[in-house]
Amino acid sequence: MSRKYRSDAMAAIHEMMEDLHDGGVIDKKTMRRFDHACLTPVRPLKPKEIKAIREREHVSQSVFANYLNVTSSLVSKWERGEKRPSGPSLKLLSLVEKNGLAVVS
Amino acid sequence: MSRKYRSDAMAAIHEMMEDLHDGGVIDKKTMRRFDHACLTPVRPLKPKEIKAIREREHVSQSVFANYLNVTSSLVSKWERGEKRPSGPSLKLLSLVEKNGLAVVS
């Protein structure tokens, strides 16, 4: 419950910030700083970490790949260190790591 | 509220399915079919659609890029049709389109 509460609170704060921004109370610069500070940090993930995330979710590479909209071939390569996820892929993996597979359903 | 309720319900159902799977009640094949049917469909997005999504969230290309963990340069190219998002990027954009920027915070 605490996790859900936290994200709901964040969503509420965000909405408030957006309203303030729409009303011209705060500028985009402030908005930008705020957003940047709020984002879930995205750190590079090691092959074993990726495999650990997937196994914690009790899914095969194939199912995992479907959730992330990538090929199962790629998931295999991530976990063996043949390819390293970057940019959008890292973001998705970080989201799953923090919030579980449900957030990308 | 209805949106939150829906995702919570889905999360609960998923947990139940996982428990069933752990208990050996259902097999991985069934799990796979279930997951595939549950996923948010990811359709290719047109440049204008991407721009519409971002503007609906009241953020600049730069802020939007930070959320998705890509460069602002790339967001610009998406919106002008110079590059087309694919795989993980499309998944992220679809998530934002359906659930708002909060889900990738």
Place this chain on the structure above:
DNA sequence: TGAATTGTGGCACTGAGTGCTATAGAATAG
């Protein structure tokens, strides 16, 4: 037994994504 799933492995290819720079207009600060 036969059929399907899972994971590894390899190979070639395309283009997504990065990084840099420059530009111009709009907004903000001082």
Place this chain on the structure above:
DNA sequence: CTATTCTATAGCACTCAGTGCCACAATTCA
């Protein structure tokens, strides 16, 4: 008013992520 910052577009070169294909062995299920 001026100086600075943010905004978005634009171009260019480059790397390697991601795709698609195949084959293989081990496992699981009908």
